[in-house]
Amino acid sequence: MRGPTSRERSIQTWLAALILFTAPQARAQSALTRDAQANQTARAWFQDAKFGLFIHWGVYSLLEKGEWVMDRDKLPITEYAKLPPRFNPTRFDGAAWVALAKDAGARYLTITAKHHDGFCMFASNLTEYDIVDATPYHADPMRVIAEECRKQNIKLFFYYSLLDWRHPDYAPLGKTGHSSGRMLKGDWKRYVAYYQGQVRELCANYGPIGGVWFDGWWDRPDADWDLAGTYRMIHELQPGALVGNNHHVAPFPGEDFQMFEQDLPGDNQAGFNKARPVAGLPLETCLTINESWGYNAGDEKYKSASELVTALVSAAGRDADLLLNIGPRPDGAISGEFSQRLHEMGQWLGSHGESIYGTRKGPIPPQPWGVSTAKGPADHPREIFLHILAPRDDRPVIFDPKTPWLPRLLDRKTPLKLSKSTRGLVLELPASLREPIDTVVVLEPARTKDPDPR
Numbered sequence: 344m345r346g347p348t349s350r351e352r353s354i355q356t357w358l359a360a361l362i363l364f365t366a367p368q369a370r371a372q373s374a375l376t377r378d379a380q381a382n383q384t385a386r387a388w389f390q391d392a393k394f395g396l397f398i399h400w401g402v403y404s405l406l407e408k409g410e411w412v413m414d415r416d417k418l419p420i421t422e423y424a425k426l427p428p429r430f431n432p433t434r435f436d437g438a439a440w441v442a443l444a445k446d447a448g449a450r451y452l453t454i455t456a457k458h459h460d461g462f463c464m465f466a467s468n469l470t471e472y473d474i475v476d477a478t479p480y481h482a483d484p485m486r487v488i489a490e491e492c493r494k495q496n497i498k499l500f501f502y503y504s505l506l507d508w509r510h511p512d513y514a515p516l517g518k519t520g521h522s523s524g525r526m527l528k529g530d531w532k533r534y535v536a537y538y539q540g541q542v543r544e545l546c547a548n549y550g551p552i553g554g555v556w557f558d559g560w561w562d563r564p565d566a567d568w569d570l571a572g573t574y575r576m577i578h579e580l581q582p583g584a585l586v587g588n589n590h591h592v593a594p595f596p597g598e599d600f601q602m603f604e605q606d607l608p609g610d611n612q613a614g615f616n617k618a619r620p621v622a623g624l625p626l627e628t629c630l631t632i633n634e635s636w637g638y639n640a641g642d643e644k645y646k647s648a649s650e651l652v653t654a655l656v657s658a659a660g661r662d663a664d665l666l667l668n669i670g671p672r673p674d675g676a677i678s679g680e681f682s683q684r685l686h687e688m689g690q691w692l693g694s695h696g697e698s699i700y701g702t703r704k705g706p707i708p709p710q711p712w713g714v715s716t717a718k719g720p721a722d723h724p725r726e727i728f729l730h731i732l733a734p735r736d737d738r739p740v741i742f743d744p745k746t747p748w749l750p751r752l753l754d755r756k757t758p759l760k761l762s763k764s765t766r767g768l769v770l771e772l773p774a775s776l777r778e779p780i781d782t783v784v785v786l787e788p789a790r791t792k793d794p795d796p797r
Contacts, residue, residue, distance in 0.1 A: 361463055381582040385553070386599055388498075389585055391701045392450035392657055394692070395500070396685070397629055397668035398440070399636040402426040402462050402478075404673040409638030413460045413508055419524035420509055427477035430787040435675025437487030438677050441495045443677065447685035448692035450700075453500035453556050453666060454488060456545055458637075459519070461509030462480050466548075470542050472509065474738065489549040498553030500585075501545045503538075505568060506559025510534055517562035534567050542573060546580040554585035554599070561590055561615075591615045591627075593622060608661045626663035630654055638670040645680050648687035649780045655688070655699065656730045656781055660714020662704040666690045691780070698728035698753060698783045705729075707742045713781070715742075727786040728753070731772060743767035746788055752776060753783035 399410050405426050406412045413423050457463045463473035466486040470476075475483055484689050485501070492499040507513045508520035514529030539659065542555060555577055560568060574597030583597040588769050594601050601624045605613040608621045632651065636643045646654075651667065658665045667688070669681040692699065698716055705715025707729050713732035719725035727748065731740060741764065750759040750770060762773045770784065 348723050380580040385583045386625050387609050393699050394449050394663050395451040395476055395666045396449040397453050397666045400671045401458050404638040407640035409635045409639040411456050414519050419523035431480050432479040432675035437491045441491040443495055445495050447689040451498040451553050453502055455502040457504050459504045459506045459508055461507040463629035467541055494723040500554045502556045504559040506562040518597045519562055552584050557588040564694050566597055593618045602627040604629055608663050627666055628658045628663050628668040631668045636668055638672055652691050653732055653778050659699050659716050660704055660709055712740045729784040731782040739769040741769055749789050750784050750786050753785050
């Protein structure tokens with residue numbers, strides 16, 4: 344049998360080298376494709392989820408004035424350092440916290456791992472200023488929360504403050520934290536390495552997470568935060584994790600969802616949601632139940648269940664999730680007002696959830712009477728849900744859909760009537776059929792009759 348010629352051997356050698364060269368590239372491209380698919384799947388899940396529970400909890404709760412107390416009361420580091428030795432949340436029950444979120448109908452939970460005061464509510468190898476090393480509690484509540492979220496099928500997001508009122512390398516100072524008494528010397532690159540190291544810990548030490556929720560960029564908007572590097576690290580460590588940043592400006596590359604603090608997308612009643620236009624990303628509105636994020640014993644301005652349901656529905660009608668906040672007490676207990684509001688949210692979602700979960704904004708934009716949500720392709724929805732939020736009266740709802748629809752009530756399956764007017768279609772909805780908070784009307788496509796088989 345003839346052996347290969349020198350030319351054939353050269354070709355074989357060249358092919359082998361080509362395979363060795365291209366195989367790693369092919370594997371890398373395959374990994375990039377998998378990661379991109381994981382990211383898109385996570386974004387779709389987030390848009391379907393529609394409701395999350397926000398938890399602001401830290402050593403600041405001991406002062407019962409909210410999470411900004413260090414800055415607002417001009418407390419120096421030496422005074423604030425007296426709080427961790429007093430922080431011992433013996434009534435903390437991670438299973439109960441996650442169960443409360445689940446009972447409320449929330450599909451994910453976002454909790455403060457580190458707030459602006461710099462104190463870490465998780466075990467960090469990069470500082471002793473954390474709940475494990477600096478408090479008599481000596482345990483990591485984030486690990487308990489992470490385990491319970493997995494058990495109870497709730498996705499976990501970590502809030503992390505880029506701003507730090509205590510860290511010596513957070514210098515020069517930004518817009519806040521000027522009463523901390525720190526030496527105004529530091530190495531900014533070293534601070535960036537510190538915060539990125541902690542983000543790495545959150546991504547590496549707690550199993551799969553839903554994402555990271557950043558805050559505090561606005562304190563030093565001109566600083567080099569290396570957000571691109573931070574986002575890349577998160578996506579490499581957790582391909583299914585989403586990144587959001589509460590910076591109040593247009594989203595940066597690498598961010599997966601856009602949030603609006605105390606505002607619906609496109610609104611700026613709070614005064615700092617200046618991003619225009621709203622980006623083509625998944626959206627989220629974060630909202631307090633009273634007027635505080637962290638525990639504030641003097642804040643009794645609790646929103647009613649009706650107001651909170653209206654906020655959820657209004658967000659869904661604008662393609663946004665609602666992230667609803669509670670601030671636990673320093674001992675780990677959750678106030679009855681918070682628990683009651685969340686229970687009422689869960690009751691409402693138990694009977695109306697099909698008009699919220701898995702929906703996108705409907706083809707009818709927000710109107711004085713309310714909003715619409717829909718299921719199915721945007722250009723050909725299977726169902727449209729009209730959320731009638733206006734006060735109970737006999738005034739009809741006017742809209743102009745492009746397809747013939749058959750209307751009925753969501754709960755009682757009661758058929759309703761549509762009539763034509765010069766302004767569109769009129770839905771006849773007598774006051775006797777209206778619900779106290781949100782009357783949900785389902786629109787289904789009118790089916791044409793089958794042709795006569797004869």
